[in-house]
Amino acid sequence: MARRFRSRDWFDDPERLDMVAIYLERFMNYGLTLGELASGKPIIGIAQTGSDLTPCNRVHLETAKRVREGIRDAGGIPIEFPVHPIFENCRRPTAALDRNLAYLGLVEILHGYPIDAVVLTTGCDKTTPAQVMAASTVDLPAIVLSGGPMLDGWHGGELVGSGTVIWRARRKLAAGEIDAQEFLEAAAASAPSLGHCNTMGTASTMNAVAEALGLSLPGCAAIPAPYRERAQMAYATGRRIVEMAHEDLVPSKILTRRAFLNAIATIAAIGGSTNGQPHLVAMARHAGVELAPEDWMEYGRDVPLIVNMQPAGLYLGERFHRAGGVPAVLCELLRAGRIDGQVPTVTGRTLAENIEGRVSNDREMIAAYETPLQEQAGFLVLRGNLFDFAIMKTSVISEDFRKRFLAGTEAFECRAVVFDGSDDYHARINDPALGIDERTLLVIRGAGPLAWPGSAEVVNMQPPDALLKRGITSLPTLGDGRQSGTSDSPSILNASPESAAGGGLAWLRTGDIVRIDLAAGRCDMLVPESEIARRAAEGPPPVPASATPWQELYRTTVGQLDGGAVMEMALKYRGVCGTTPRH
Ligand code: FES
């Protein structure tokens, strides 16, 4: 017998004809008919994230048309609606505030309206986790449609990747090698078309993660936004979600612990963004799966880098797609026994079945597991008296940095210079009185979820201009904020708990010596306990007041980055669409 969809509770309730009439008439006012709405066909939501405010996802204004056609052809009724915009590069004080807000809004839409299944249109960094988190909370059939990266950027005969070009060009600007005009030209050249960041930044990482989790059709993540295959993928996705509605293939059947462990290995192999850590943990926790710090070490650390994409490597999104994209990466990981191929996916088949035969056809771009670009590409997890949890992305560490700090040993001691937020950093970084040299550790605090608020991408601090002019392009950095996924900075970041929550960073002072032991996974300030206690009595550094109602609400609900900075109170609502709200 055909399923009775939850939308029938709106459109087919003989006891409450008054309500049914009210629900129906306004959908009909733009041309839908009673026959369609009362047909018993599934109503498929298209969660539209594209808008003029989210340029990275703007391609979805077009892809949604093909999604609709796919839904129609498969016997569903499409209903498109907006998702709260999230534009990573523009939202002040940080787009991190919007992930939980978009999550919250999408949960309310999917719970409160007659929607039976949903297509999640993803792209810019947080648009993927926000919607996947919501899909788990409501537990309606859901499928991810990525928007895809921009075309490759070229400038002066070189590939220039979004974000990464900024971090590199600002070092040249500070060193006096380029002027402001050249800086802007290089930045614009990195963004030549519709699409999200074309580097392996947070956007490409999170879309790859969605595919590795089994939430999108195989090959979806990497297709560049302007390619014809993108529109074809949109059509196929629209068709498939209708079948998923009939099969009741809900996220809780796909988002198992095994799926998340597969994603950890995938993030390592692609040289993925450090933002992958809080977002994956957030998606896992909303799916009822706990990921421990040890899981990153056990399932990710020893996985080699096999994708040659900026910032860890050389190339950009177009070549990654042509080489085989995410299925080709998963093929390598499966062959090496690093992922579980038996996990279910949105196709109704296993991950292994989805990717069969889709091996890399370009070993310069996607290397074989046995001959990687680098060993041990997974995040290094650290702890110590400065924090309980922090990560380091070692795959981006330059040869020069390795020589300066890691030659012969994985432990080093350095003098800390501490900044309270990014304004303080910008005001003082070039002050000679700080005595910053090539052995200094730059520390930034007041950048976590509570302090900023939202947690800021500020830990990838560049050295003072004087050092840049001498060719010292990076110093070790440490902070309770995040850093852009497109950054190649050797940073210890996402430190939890943050200074504003009484984490050890709050008690660090400029001039203190910090010992970092990468082999032991330790990071400690060499300050006597009694002195730490004395400083702690002074209390943590102050944070700015909330500027909007949401900032205040965000602060009262958010956890730390080690726990994904989710709204802790929201976790208990998983499966909320199992009940339909009253009339
Ligand atoms: Fe939106 Fe990078 S800024 S994808």
Ligand code: MG
């Ligand atoms: Mg970012």
